[in-house]
Amino acid sequence: MPSSLPVLILTGYLGSGKTTVLNHFLATGGARIGVIINDFGDVNVDAALVAGHVAEPVSIAGGCLCCIEDPRQLDDALRALSRPSLELDAVVIEGSGIAEPPGLIHMVLGSEVRDVRFGGLVEVIAVARVALAEASGWDLAQHVKAAAVVLLTTTDLADPRETAAVRERIAHANPHALVIDAPHGAADPRLFFDAAEHPVPEGGQLALWEFGRAPDHDHHDHDHHVHHRATALDAPSVVDPAALAELLEDPPASVHRIKAIVDVAAGRGIRRFVAHSVAGYVSVDRVSRPSDEPARSRVVAIGLECDDAALRRRLDALVRPDGAPAATARELRRLTRFV
Ligand SMILES: Nc1nc2c(ncn2[C@@H]2O[C@H](COP(=O)(O)OP(=O)(O)OP(=O)(O)O)[C@@H](O)[C@H]2O)c(=O)[nH]1
Numbered sequence: 001m002p003s004s005l006p007v008l009i010l011t012g013y014l015g016s017g018k019t020t021v022l023n024h025f026l027a028t029g030g031a032r033i034g035v036i037i038n039d040f041g042d043v044n045v046d047a048a049l050v051a052g053h054v055a056e057p058v059s060i061a062g063g064c065l066c067c068i069e070d071p072r073q074l075d076d077a078l079r080a081l082s083r084p085s086l087e088l089d090a091v092v093i094e095g096s097g098i099a100e101p102p103g104l105i106h107m108v109l110g111s112e113v114r115d116v117r118f119g120g121l122v123e124v125i126a127v128a129r130v131a132l133a134e135a136s137g138w139d140l141a142q143h144v145k146a147a148a149v150v151l152l153t154t155t156d157l158a159d160p161r162e163t164a165a166v167r168e169r170i171a172h173a174n175p176h177a178l179v180i181d182a183p184h185g186a187a188d189p190r191l192f193f194d195a196a197e198h199p200v201p202e203g204g205q206l207a208l209w210e211f212g213r214a215p216d217h218d219h220h221d222h223d224h225h226v227h228h229r230a231t232a233l234d235a236p237s238v239v240d241p242a243a244l245a246e247l248l249e250d251p252p253a254s255v256h257r258i259k260a261i262v263d264v265a266a267g268r269g270i271r272r273f274v275a276h277s278v279a280g281y282v283s284v285d286r287v288s289r290p291s292d293e294p295a296r297s298r299v300v301a302i303g304l305e306c307d308d309a310a311l312r313r314r315l316d317a318l319v320r321p322d323g324a325p326a327a328t329a330r331e332l333r334r335l336t337r338f339v
Contacts (some may be wrong), residue, residue, distance in 0.1 A: 005082050006119025006191055007091045007111075009104050011143065013133040014097030014302055015278030016126040017153035019046050020185035022094055026050065029189035031089040034058070034081035036074070038065040040096040041230030041300040045259045048298070049274065050094075055175040064096045066103025071110065078113040090119060090192070090324075096301070097257065098228050101146045118212045121218055122192060123147040125164050128157035136256060137227070140166075141173035142172040147246040150174075151182035155223050157281075229306055233315040238265045240320050240328050241273075241335035244299075247314055248277040248284070248338070255311065256301035262318075263289065263328040264335070270295055273335065284338035 012018045026033060035057040037047040047059035058077040065074060074093075081091050095104050101121055108118045123143050126133070128138065144150055150170055155163050163181070170179050180187055239262045248258055258277040263270045272289035276282070299318065301311055320327075 004117045007108050008119045009093050009121045011095045011101050013095045013138045013301030016124045018124050019049050024185035025189045034088045034091040036077045036093045038096045041232045042204050043232040043234045043298050064099050066099045120148040121146050122149045124151045126154040127163050128154035144170050144174045147177045150177045150179045155181050156183045230302045231311045233317050235297050238263045238295045238320045239318040240298045242331040243318050245334040248282045254306040255301050257302040260299040263295040282338050
């Protein structure tokens, strides 16, 4: 049995359910897990979303890990998490929604940190959103061929025939991957450790050594990164719930994904909400917030070649200025009807 620390990679297109899977794993796994979260935008909303489940997620924001110029950021994170005093059983890296698996695997294999090893790739696929992901340039075969485990989310929203067709395509691209339905991220956490024991599918379509080479940055995958853009808001203030509801429900056409952790002034208190919009599918959850914490609102919108200036204006317009009256019941209802 290898004694080094396995580093698992969790990938999947924007909004496929990676953070949901990771939180389920952290809540039910019973193991000591270190987490590294890479968000594409400057504001790492995902790190905040797993924070309740793990002592200290390490956040790498502001660019996709698989194409950052300086690999030291990842090595610094791996070095910090591999300290024997932490006694971790594994590290999970949640890639940004546009990361390409070969690039991430290459980075882990190329790590100069001793005592860590590549522990397998888990790909999350939102069955109900495959067509939209593909329209944005995501490539199913490219994503599953390096995976030891493929988790299928949103099977609750998809027609069973759609799920069967996706399964068939996965089996064709990588007959050795273990494919599991994981609606709302509900998968047996032991699967992650099985992936760590069989990091690359035996006889799979890509051998481990192929990932030892630097990915070709002239390759079209790199264009894929260039065309996606993230615009973020991180404001020490509350937001207008009706304006947020409108943005979530009716984002600019090119925006595929919005995620937000926002504070809203309601009555005499402040309420905190976590909101998601994935290709028009909106969810909002009320979450607890420490009552003595100052107001803070973070929103990230990601799209393909969006009109940055127009999106910036819409994000800035969410902010409710200091001293503005609390949200009216009607404004609040607009947002909480998604809850
Ligand atoms: N109906 C349904 N919703 C899901 C399922 N899995 C995830 N979601 C929802 O999809 C939204 C996005 O989920 P996340 O876990 O944040 O997705 P992600 O892949 O981490 O997103 P990015 O980091 O932006 O790429 C959230 O509103 C989830 O609650 C599922 O199986 N069914």
